[in-house]
Amino acid sequence: MSEVIVAEGEPFEVALKRFNKRVQQDGILSEARRREHYEKPSVKRKKKEAARLRKLRKKQLRSEARAAARR
Structure with missing residues (x-):
């Protein structure tokens, strides 16, 4: 559970901004959105695999860009 202690004289907006952060x-919030609807195990696996592939592609693109920059 997130908690923010408000200092005396601190504006509400500043405390709210710290709380949101x-x-x-x-x-x-992302956990609540994820749990909002039931997701079948097969869908979970597909999403996890898609995320893994996205990260892998991103990593490859970065390494290719670095290699090109060195030339």
């Missing part, structure tokens, strides 16, 4: 860092 903490919630984002903790991944609470």
